[in-house]
Amino acid sequence: MNERLHKISKTRYTWSNATSTVISTPLRYFYPQHVEDIQAIVKEAEVQKLRVRAVGSGHSFSEVAKCDDFLMDIKELRDVEKYESPRVKANFSQNQYVLAEAGITIRRVNRLLDDMGLALQNMGAVDFQTISGALMTGTHGTGIHKPAFPDMVVGLRIVGKGGNLFQLEPTDGITDPVSHAQNSSIQLIQDDDIFYSTVLSFGAMGIVYQMILEVVPRFWINEHRYLENWSSVKQKLINGEFMQMLEDYDFAALRVNPYKIDGDHLCSIVRQRIQHTAPTKIEQGRRNILSAIGANLEWLIEGIIRTANRNAKKTGKKIQTSIKLATAKNYIDKSYKVLYQSGAAVLRYGLSSEFAFAADPVKIIAALELIFKETADAATNSDRYHPSHIAVRFVMPSKAYLSSAYNKPTAYIDVPTLHNTIAYQDLLDNYQLIMMALGGTPHWGKVNNMLYLNPSFIHTAYPKYQTWIDVRRQMDPDNTFINDFVIKMGLA
Numbered sequence: 473m474n475e476r477l478h479k480i481s482k483t484r485y486t487w488s489n490a491t492s493t494v495i496s497t498p499l500r501y502f503y504p505q506h507v508e509d510i511q512a513i514v515k516e517a518e519v520q521k522l523r524v525r526a527v528g529s530g531h532s533f534s535e536v537a538k539c540d541d542f543l544m545d546i547k548e549l550r551d552v553e554k555y556e557s558p559r560v561k562a563n564f565s566q567n568q569y570v571l572a573e574a575g576i577t578i579r580r581v582n583r584l585l586d587d588m589g590l591a592l593q594n595m596g597a598v599d600f601q602t603i604s605g606a607l608m609t610g611t612h613g614t615g616i617h618k619p620a621f622p623d624m625v626v627g628l629r630i631v632g633k634g635g636n637l638f639q640l641e642p643t644d645g646i647t648d649p650v651s652h653a654q655n656s657s658i659q660l661i662q663d664d665d666i667f668y669s670t671v672l673s674f675g676a677m678g679i680v681y682q683m684i685l686e687v688v689p690r691f692w693i694n695e696h697r698y699l700e701n702w703s704s705v706k707q708k709l710i711n712g713e714f715m716q717m718l719e720d721y722d723f724a725a726l727r728v729n730p731y732k733i734d735g736d737h738l739c740s741i742v743r744q745r746i747q748h749t750a751p752t753k754i755e756q757g758r759r760n761i762l763s764a765i766g767a768n769l770e771w772l773i774e775g776i777i778r779t780a781n782r783n784a785k786k787t788g789k790k791i792q793t794s795i796k797l798a799t800a801k802n803y804i805d806k807s808y809k810v811l812y813q814s815g816a817a818v819l820r821y822g823l824s825s826e827f828a829f830a831a832d833p834v835k836i837i838a839a840l841e842l843i844f845k846e847t848a849d850a851a852t853n854s855d856r857y858h859p860s861h862i863a864v865r866f867v868m869p870s871k872a873y874l875s876s877a878y879n880k881p882t883a884y885i886d887v888p889t890l891h892n893t894i895a896y897q898d899l900l901d902n903y904q905l906i907m908m909a910l911g912g913t914p915h916w917g918k919v920n921n922m923l924y925l926n927p928s929f930i931h932t933a934y935p936k937y938q939t940w941i942d943v944r945r946q947m948d949p950d951n952t953f954i955n956d957f958v959i960k961m962g963l964a
């Protein structure tokens with residue numbers, strides 16, 4: 473290994489994800505400063521016949537980022553620039569694109585875009601992830617006509633086999649091949665199967681070092697969060713009113729207390745509308761201040777875990793209080809501030825299992841009511857309690873072959889929990905089994921251990937899995953970018 477690679481790496485380092493539930497002890501941990509460093513790391517891995525992988529912010533709870541050979545942190549690659557004519561074909565020039573370096577966090581990209589008068593179309597509930605990490609597991613927010621990360625990306629630049637640079641786009645990609653050939657030495661591949669496989673591939677086809685994102689002019693969002701009982705929401709799901717609300721608002725989602733209190737489950741519904749002008753100070757409003765402050769206090773979460781363990785029977789009431797505290801009437805702010813729905817406090821303790829279903833009211837009701845039953849049975853039969861609400865979010869159909877929203881408007885049912893609450897893993901395992909039995913498809917970044925070594929389930933859930941496997945073998949014939957997660961999921 474050359475001097476430069478020694479200089480940008482260390483040995484005997486233990487990497488762990490944010491919740492310390494996944495641990496890797498790589499042979500070497502690298503901090504590349506630029507793409508040439510990544511190329512050298514990949515070539516060295518090939519010479520030594522080792523595996524190589526990039527990590528983002530470590531916010532996945534599955535083993536998707538695990539690798540015990542070469543691991544790299546690419547957070548030094550964190551700039552954004554416009555990607556425009558003459559690189560972009562004339563028929564795409566009415567849209568706006570940026571070229572973002574892969575290690576940039578969503579938080580930083582939002583602020584840099586805002587300075588340019590631009591914004592992401594959507595994001596998840598937090599912004600601590602890197603954009604490449606978010607992309608590689610299919611991170612999503614909510615909005616039945618809004619894209620998840622893989623569908624906001626129109627081009628990927630990767631360091632692939634041999635340390636070579638590739639720019640991957642759909643067959644009808646935005647880049648003008650003639651202009652590209654004149655100005656760039658990166659090999660441009662415009663091919664649907666390659667692009668829609670690689671765009672969500674857990675780093676198993678190469679190291680992403682840049683990506684082209686389709687962005688929109690800066691916008692604001694008006695948020696309204698209100699309370700409603702499950703029996704009423706259920707009725708609206710059955711009679712179509714709830715689904716119509718998803719059509720009428722740009723972003724909407726549901727949270728529900730899995731415990732029945734005073735004869736019903738309390739729900740909190742958030743609905744958000746885009747507006748294109750900034751609010752005045754009076755119009756702006758704000759979220760509940762206690763809830764906003766609490767979301768950033770780690771000691772508060774630690775207290776919740778302690779009380780959840782000592783005084784577990786009050787868990788349902790505690791969830792009820794937190795749902796009530798989070799209401800907001802007409803809070804208007806910049807898009808990324810409103811789309812941010814959580815806080816830093818959960819980072820060390822919050823984890824979840826999440827499954828996707830066709831956005832079908834019957835399925836949503838069936839899944840939620842089975843989860844309510846499991847939660848009630850666990851309390852009655854074995855004194856085990858689930859410490860959080862259940863969330864339902866919506867996403868437009870995805871073109872990414874391994875997206876759990878592939879080809880269908882999708883409802884994601886998320887079961888968040890807190891690491892260190894008693895029996896949290898057993899409960900999560902049971903919730904996973906319930907959602908698998910209902911035909912749900914997993915979020916790759918969430919706790920999905922019940923799927924390991926169950927390839928037939930994955931193969932049924934993802935109709936394009938074989939094309940994905942074929943593309944992976946073509947992009948990575950020597951298995952340099954594979955990891956055990958890919959093997960356990962039956963995708964090698």
Ligand SMILES: Cc1cc2nc3c(=O)[nH]c(=O)nc-3n(C[C@H](O)[C@H](O)[C@H](O)COP(=O)(O)OP(=O)(O)OC[C@H]3O[C@@H](n4cnc5c(N)ncnc54)[C@H](O)[C@@H]3O)c2cc1C
Pocket residue numbers: 490525526527528529530531532533536537538546574575595596597598600601602603604605606607608609610611612613674675676678679680681814818819822915916917918
């Ligand atoms: C508090 C919290 C809230 C969350 N909220 C949401 C949410 O609202 N919606 C949602 O969908 N998910 C959510 N998640 C899950 C999270 O968005 C995903 O797991 C995401 O993948 C984490 O991104 P990361 O930067 O931490 O990547 P990591 O977890 O570090 O890595 C994820 C994968 O990306 C690969 N990777 C990273 N960088 C590269 C690269 N440059 N090239 C190739 N491969 C790469 C890694 O090898 C790994 O396979 C949440 C997680 C947390 C902790």
